[in-house]
Amino acid sequence: xxxxxxxxxxxxxxxxxxxxxxxxxxxxxxxxxxxxxxxxxxxxxxxxxxxxxxxxxxxxxxxxxxxxxxxxxxxxxxxxxxxxxxxxxxxxxxxxxxxxxxxxxxxxxxxxxxxxxxxxxxxxxxxxxxxxxxxxxxxxxxxxxxxxxxxxxxxxxxxxxxxxxxxxxxxxxxxxxxxxxxxxxxxxxxxxxxxxxxxxxxxxxxxxxxxxxxxxxxxxxxxxxxxxxxxxxxxxxxxxxxxxxxxxxxxxxxxxxxxxxxxxxxxxxxxxxxxxxxxxxxxxxxxxxxxxxxxxxxxxxxxxxxxxxxxxxxxxxxxxxxxxxxxxxxxxxxxxxxxxxxxxxxxxxxxxxxxxxxxxxxxxxxxxxxxxxxxxxxxxxxxxxxxxxxxxxxxxxxxxxxxxxxxxxxxxxxxxxxxxxxxxxxxxxxxxxxxxxx
Amino acid sequence: xxxxxxxxxxxxxxxxxxxxxxxxxxxxxxxxxxxxxxxxxxxxxxxxxxxxxxxxxxxxxxxxxxxxxxxxxxxxxxxxxxxxxxxxxxxxxxxxxxxxxxxxxxxxxxxxxxxxxxxxxxxxxxxxxxxxxxxxxxxxxxxxxxxxxxxxxxxxxxxxxxxxxxxxxxxxxxxxxxxxxxxxxxxxxxxxxxxxxxxxxxxxxxxxxxxxxxxxxxxxxxxxxxxxxxxxxxxxxxxxxxxxxxxxxxxxxxxxxxxxxxxxxxxxxxxxxxxxxxxxxxxxxxxxxxxxxxxxxxxxxxxxxxxxxxxxxxxxxxxxxxxxxxxxxxxxxxxxxxxxxxxxxxxxxx
Numbered sequence: 001x002x003x004x005x006x007x008x009x010x011x012x013x014x015x016x017x018x019x020x021x022x023x024x025x026x027x028x029x030x031x032x033x034x035x036x037x038x039x040x041x042x043x044x045x046x047x048x049x050x051x052x053x054x055x056x057x058x059x060x061x062x063x064x065x066x067x068x069x070x071x072x073x074x075x076x077x078x079x080x081x082x083x084x085x086x087x088x089x090x091x092x093x094x095x096x097x098x099x100x101x102x103x104x105x106x107x108x109x110x111x112x113x114x115x116x117x118x119x120x121x122x123x124x125x126x127x128x129x130x131x132x133x134x135x136x137x138x139x140x141x142x143x144x145x146x147x148x149x150x151x152x153x154x155x156x157x158x159x160x161x162x163x164x165x166x167x168x169x170x171x172x173x174x175x176x177x178x179x180x181x182x183x184x185x186x187x188x189x190x191x192x193x194x195x196x197x198x199x200x201x202x203x204x205x206x207x208x209x210x211x212x213x214x215x216x217x218x219x220x221x222x223x224x225x226x227x228x229x230x231x232x233x234x235x236x237x238x239x240x241x242x243x244x245x246x247x248x249x250x251x252x253x254x255x256x257x258x259x260x261x262x263x264x265x266x267x268x269x270x271x272x273x274x275x276x277x278x279x280x281x282x283x284x285x286x287x288x289x290x291x292x293x294x295x296x297x298x299x300x301x302x303x304x305x306x307x308x309x310x311x312x313x314x315x316x317x318x319x320x321x322x323x324x325x326x327x328x329x330x331x332x333x334x335x336x337x338x339x340x341x342x343x344x345x346x347x348x349x350x351x352x353x354x355x356x357x358x359x360x361x362x363x364x365x366x367x368x369x370x371x372x373x374x375x376x377x378x379x380x381x382x383x384x385x386x387x388x389x390x391x392x393x394x395x396x397x398x399x400x401x402x403x404x405x406x407x408x409x410x411x412x413x414x415x416x417x418x419x420x421x422x423x424x425x426x427x428x429x430x431x432x433x434x435x436x437x438x
Numbered sequence: 439x440x441x442x443x444x445x446x447x448x449x450x451x452x453x454x455x456x457x458x459x460x461x462x463x464x465x466x467x468x469x470x471x472x473x474x475x476x477x478x479x480x481x482x483x484x485x486x487x488x489x490x491x492x493x494x495x496x497x498x499x500x501x502x503x504x505x506x507x508x509x510x511x512x513x514x515x516x517x518x519x520x521x522x523x524x525x526x527x528x529x530x531x532x533x534x535x536x537x538x539x540x541x542x543x544x545x546x547x548x549x550x551x552x553x554x555x556x557x558x559x560x561x562x563x564x565x566x567x568x569x570x571x572x573x574x575x576x577x578x579x580x581x582x583x584x585x586x587x588x589x590x591x592x593x594x595x596x597x598x599x600x601x602x603x604x605x606x607x608x609x610x611x612x613x614x615x616x617x618x619x620x621x622x623x624x625x626x627x628x629x630x631x632x633x634x635x636x637x638x639x640x641x642x643x644x645x646x647x648x649x650x651x652x653x654x655x656x657x658x659x660x661x662x663x664x665x666x667x668x669x670x671x672x673x674x675x676x677x678x679x680x681x682x683x684x685x686x687x688x689x690x691x692x693x694x695x696x697x698x699x700x701x702x703x704x705x706x707x708x709x710x711x712x713x714x715x716x717x718x719x720x721x722x723x724x725x726x727x728x729x730x731x732x733x734x735x736x737x738x739x740x741x742x743x744x745x746x747x748x749x750x751x752x753x754x755x756x757x758x759x760x761x762x763x764x765x766x767x768x769x770x771x772x773x774x775x776x777x778x779x780x781x782x783x784x785x786x787x788x
Binding site: 084206 | 472473474475477481571574575577578582583584585587588602671675676677678679681682718721725727728
């Protein structure tokens, strides 16, 4: 009798091990295509992760989760913005869920980490908001398709516009110390110094930071710089902008932002003193094209708020995936053919503006110069001013020349025009700005 | 009397059979478990090393340290910096990583091991946070938030460690050796001295034990366990980032150890198995998985402060006592009933 108990006691862990050793392995049934969406649904970027999910879900719901007779099964995996966890969750999607496509990815480092793991897996990776340019440049491989953006892409245009059109010479830039702001800073410096600017002084702070008083207090005044550019987003941006206004700085030296600084919904938490601040992105809140309006109305109806860039990017990326599956008539077994189908999908009706893919599967698209404006309803929004059309991730540069430069980092490209490599200051043909909406 | 000896023998036999069965089940796992099961067991093993590190200090030495994740991170960073970035061949980066862990732990130990209780907790917290901040803010060498990518497991003795199954077996062997070594250590005079320090450092000091140096030694040994876990983690995930060192990870490991039962040798291992699998299973069921796991931790710690193994021991002790009492009552007939009752009440007092 007793030995029976003892056996039970010693076998209990074994039985438990047996149960957990066979988790519900998802075997893709014939009529199913499985898409894994790996993103930061919790953690510091939870708001971007959520906006992204809303856009992707809208695209799926519009097709009732069915494409070419196949049912689309989507599996969400949360990496909490932890790169080690992102790789672990990617393993889960690949090994256990046997996904046909991986998408999602909100931050730059997340995209690079997951990209490095996925390199030999022969499964298409479609980053949505992750903007480190090296995913589609120096660390690119043919299974990465990014129909959205790189950090430098809108900022090169922005910098060039501020120098060439607005005539600014010196910018004081304060940025978050990680890869995506490096890439945004890199694009900005190239554009600004090429357009005739003299200096972009860069200061970096750790992520996250809540108290900016010492950083703001050390901004040189008295005409040394023409403007301050805050190169950060999310809760950092809200805290920085609030404190900037509390110190009364906006009356002394104008404030600009990087692409995400004034994005909704963060903009709603900022003081109205910042109306007039410039930024550049691939969407604007007052886009008024039939494609955008259709998307915006559907999005508002489904989620009861306006879409932001992260939602639109997710919607467009998911559309690209679904259209490629459609073009393959539901056959996703040949992953290389699926990627080829993604490359040839027509994305000219993308809500934010037409999108084409370059040789590295990265988007060529419109960049919008925007200004924070106050709507008639008393709510701030990003009003489009000018459009630069068909901007590639290489900006106006020759891809070969561009890729020869070291990857963007804390100290490169240099802050000063005189230290910039000459080949980066001259291009055959630079941007043309057309009034927004033309 | 003879009967209880027989019982003990059958118990020991059953335990042996059970242990062998668990080992066989674990070794043959690649034959019947899917790829992700292997990945999760690998993850369990590297966090298991970290849990052993925390559990050894807490359970054997009565020291709560919040620096152990830093050692986990340090060895991973060295492997990434030397191996992945500079191409230094195996085993130099790994040994260098462990050496740096040992040196760091020794220096930290010199600072913190003179203190006890809450002061020790705060000092180890501070040191752990310093390491984390350094990793996060040093962008020139450690690449800040981005960390180091592209770490590959080495090829040793012609084994292809990029294969999940091979890597799993290798981790399992290392973990087995680690457990064996730790078991010998716990049972050794050193382990007993450490237990003595846990109970009363002053008395041990009066007995002539070099309390401070024993504690420093224990701290270095525990750090090396965390370091080995860090190397396995870096090989397996291919990256090392500041999140490997962050406070939430430290607290998670501490909870794992308490969940399993800090006082018990197998407590940290059991805790790691449960916590890692709980994460995998619950996160597939609900997006609010962090809340669910948090509630599980809170409930376990409220209901069972000695962890799951503590509950297990309490239940089996009660059963044993109940049986003893029943046997005595049976043997000693009605006339000696009061004696049995006395026994019962004494047993309850225990």
